[in-house]
Amino acid sequence: MSGRDNDFVVVANRLPVDLNTAPDGTRTWSASPGGLVAALSPVLRTQQGCWVGWPGVPDAAPDPFYTDDGILLHPVRLNQADYEGFYEGFSNATLWPLYHDLIVPPVYNLDWWYAYREVNLRFADEVAEVAAEGATVWVQDYQLQLLPGILRQKRPDLTIGFFLHIPFPSADLYSQLPWRDELVRGLLGADVIGFHLESNARNFLDLARRLELPVSGEVSTRKITAHIETPDGRSVGVGAFPISIEVDEFTDFDDAALAGVDKLRADLGTPKHVILGVDRLDYTKGILQRLLAFEELLETGALDPAEVTLVQIATPSRERIEHYKKTRSQVEEAVGRINGSFSQLGKPVVHYQHRSIDKKVLRLLYRLADIMLVTPFKDGMNLVAKEYAACHDDAKGALVLSEFAGAADELPEANLCNPFDIESVKRSLLTAIKGLEDQPEVMAERMRIMHEQVMTHDVKLWSRAFLDSLKEAKRK
Numbered sequence: 001m002s003g004r005d006n007d008f009v010v011v012a013n014r015l016p017v018d019l020n021t022a023p024d025g026t027r028t029w030s031a032s033p034g035g036l037v038a039a040l041s042p043v044l045r046t047q048q049g050c051w052v053g054w055p056g057v058p059d060a061a062p063d064p065f066y067t068d069d070g071i072l073l074h075p076v077r078l079n080q081a082d083y084e085g086f087y088e089g090f091s092n093a094t095l096w097p098l099y100h101d102l103i104v105p106p107v108y109n110l111d112w113w114y115a116y117r118e119v120n121l122r123f124a125d126e127v128a129e130v131a132a133e134g135a136t137v138w139v140q141d142y143q144l145q146l147l148p149g150i151l152r153q154k155r156p157d158l159t160i161g162f163f164l165h166i167p168f169p170s171a172d173l174y175s176q177l178p179w180r181d182e183l184v185r186g187l188l189g190a191d192v193i194g195f196h197l198e199s200n201a202r203n204f205l206d207l208a209r210r211l212e213l214p215v216s217g218e219v220s221t222r223k224i225t226a227h228i229e230t231p232d233g234r235s236v237g238v239g240a241f242p243i244s245i246e247v248d249e250f251t252d253f254d255d256a257a258l259a260g261v262d263k264l265r266a267d268l269g270t271p272k273h274v275i276l277g278v279d280r281l282d283y284t285k286g287i288l289q290r291l292l293a294f295e296e297l298l299e300t301g302a303l304d305p306a307e308v309t310l311v312q313i314a315t316p317s318r319e320r321i322e323h324y325k326k327t328r329s330q331v332e333e334a335v336g337r338i339n340g341s342f343s344q345l346g347k348p349v350v351h352y353q354h355r356s357i358d359k360k361v362l363r364l365l366y367r368l369a370d371i372m373l374v375t376p377f378k379d380g381m382n383l384v385a386k387e388y389a390a391c392h393d394d395a396k397g398a399l400v401l402s403e404f405a406g407a408a409d410e411l412p413e414a415n416l417c418n419p420f421d422i423e424s425v426k427r428s429l430l431t432a433i434k435g436l437e438d439q440p441e442v443m444a445e446r447m448r449i450m451h452e453q454v455m456t457h458d459v460k461l462w463s464r465a466f467l468d469s470l471k472e473a474k475r476k
Contacts, residue, residue: 006072008047009131010040011123013087013143015053015075019060029055029062031073036140040463044071050130052076052123058083076126078119085115091143092318098177099142099166100284100378104323108178120146120186128154136470139190141165146182149189159474162190163241163466166380167406168200171207184211188230191473194241194466196381196406201226201240222465224472237473241466242410245383247458250363250390260364269347272307273433276369278362278384279376280317281354283327286375286402286419287314291334291350293425298342298349302430305342310373311351311365328354366391371432372399374407375419381406385414389454395444398432400425410453413446 018032050072061075089112098106138161195201201219214229224237279285297303335352372388382405401414417428435443
């Protein structure tokens with residue numbers, strides 16, 4: 001089934017599948033939808049496409065299988081040691097904090113590096129087996145930065161793209177990494193390297209200059225006008241391709257959906273203002289800081305606990321990693337303290353949920369929320385901000401957005417804040433609330449602009465722009 005006959009191959013750490021366990025213990029695998037899947041499915045369908053990735057469970061993997069759309073899903077099996085060294089270790093305790101500007105200290109562990117290198121080699125072997133002669137391969141994200149270089153050696157006939165879904169740090173920060181040269185060589189195996197923001201792409205070009213590689217042109221968005229010349233005489237295109245969302249999932253609120261929104265507000269006690277946060281429970285997301293800002297506004301009387309409710313959805317994430325455990329403890333302590341001080345019996349002022357949420361309910365929450373709080377210390381893009389804007393074709397609501405989220409570049413009409421400064425978060429939240437109360441027409445126009453931006457710059461535009469650039473690189 002996985003013969004070398006796939007003209008287009010997507011490679012990601014995770015395969016878009018879920019493991020389902022029946023009451024009798026029977027385990028079955030099923031394809032799971034997602035924004036990236038939706039964006040790439042048309043290309044995968046039309047080009048005899050294959051998706052290579054880890055199914056998300058150590059020591060378990062299905063046989064390759066086709067989705068209902070005719071896309072081949074090809075699993076890479078990882079054991080528990082791979083998971084701990086490659087995924088929890090090097091990917092998420094070394095690269096993740098380094099690329100997010102050292103919010104916590106990265107750990108540089110040689111055994112983790114060996115695991116990362118080994119898993120990238122394994123992915124390369126699998127891709128080399130399934131890719132047709134002259135195929136296009138699109139590698140996704142920080143877990144697979146060695147893969148383009150390994151593939152270039154194994155299969156020089158391939159056209160290879162790489163996209164980084166998280167920020168790329170300044171050359172000064174990146175240079176801490178003991179294996180910095182190896183990772184750069186890996187990335188330069190691609191024909192096109194894409195980042196969310198022009199600033200990320202410029203950071204990578206600065207790094208190339210430090211390594212005395214010839215760099216030409218200036219970075220552009222959604223096209224390639226900057227290049228790095230490699231020691232083997234190749235030209236690698238570098239550009240910015242801001243990712244977005246599948247907008248159809250967050251629009252078209254019919255009467256039944258709007259009734260669901262009204263019911264949600266009633267379930268929350270019909271507060272005057274509903275404030276919403278939706279995040280993975282990750283230390284980069286600034287969840288604790290927004291809770292502290294909210295708490296201080298309640299303490300000073302700037303917000304009335306009888307009139308406002310904060311809903312925080314914090315989906316579980318990397319729960320075995322120490323910094324994530326600490327973040328959860330701090331967040332849940334703050335929730336308990338705020339509710340203990342300001343709630344009435346049966347009417348908490350903070351509604352907190354530490355589990356995944358159904359997309360249909362999430363959509364209703366976005367529509368319900370008067371203020372959306374998105375306060376990461378650092379974020380490559382942050383699609384929650386875009387999902388919120390997409391849900392508001394009614395031109396209602398306000399977005400409080402960290403200036404360090406990539407989405408701030410595209411949504412400057414938001415109430416921008418500095419999450420490192422609690423006073424800044426408080427000011428932005430109060431400004432948003434006051435704006436909705438005193439200047440509804442001004443706030444409505446800002447939301448209209450953000451909604452239109454997201455609707456016209458969706459995930460399909462992102463994938464099309466990148467793949468067009470990759471096609472042009474192949475042609476040259």
